[in-house]
Amino acid sequence: MNKNLERKLNTIAYIIIIVVEIIYIYVTNNEDNLSSDEANNLVELGRFLSFITALYFIINALLSYK
DSSP states (O other), rough: OHHHHHHHOOOOHHHHHHHHHHHHHHHHHHHTTSOOHHHHHHHHHHHHHHHHHHHHHHHHHHHHHH
């Protein structure tokens, strides 16, 4: 993987992490205003995005190790 592509992918991963944090802060601050289903859906989306980001960093680490 060339440096430019890796830099772009890292930037995308960091943006996804920021979006996940915004989702968790939103759910935490609006617990009373959200229904249980809405909160669960948002948390599930946050977990999925976190998993994708973690998977990217693991794959990137394994490729860099070789």
